Amino acid sequence: MIAGVNVSFPIITVDGPSGAGKGTLCHALARRYGFHLLDSGAIYRIGALASQTIGIDLDDEEAVASLCERLEVDFVPTENGVSVMLNGQDVSQLLRTENVGMAASKIAAYPKVREALVNCQRNFAKSPGLVADGRDMGTTIFPAANAKIFLTASAEDRARRRVDQLLSIGCPASFEQILADIKARDYNDCARTISPLQPADDALVIDSSQMTIDGVCQQVNDYLKSLSLV
């Protein structure tokens, strides 16, 4: 189902706060079942980066929303994952910085920006299936999805994972700073009035704090099998 309209392939939504492991889970599911992948956080990040690049004031909701409506975004599969292309330039690395993450969180609170990006996100739903990663996939973008997962973890565990990830690619990282950023982002995402971060009523909630990613994948695969989706 796409927003209440019947489609002939499964849509699986994975929502939750930043750093809970949604990206890893979604990539694993998409690879395993050959489904398309929507990284909706990357779309908000692209909106923020594109605005900053051309000098749009991030306080100007109207101007940011108007740019978001015209974004030309391309997700290109590569050997190591996916490259995100903006106007023909590979911006995958730039998108992952904390600065762009905070800017994305800011523009994501604007109702006009969220509205401008709805169709762009729904267009990712294609046969043979979709795994959608975000904050409001199961509540707003695909409310009639076949399976909904809400993946969370304590802020401390998420900060620790992010520090390890940054160190593994040679970037020095402060645990205290990352924890403060994560808490600020959680606050923005949960407190906004439009599509706040919250589990859909019919979502399976998984707290991954004490779990390995393999354990999470196993639980989700069992859940999808119990729904006869895979």
Ligand code: DC
């Ligand atoms: O998942 P991420 O960290 O790449 O997301 C970046 C920001 O975008 C995050 O702070 C919240 C926002 N976001 C959102 O509001 N709704 C989504 N569906 C995805 C992301």
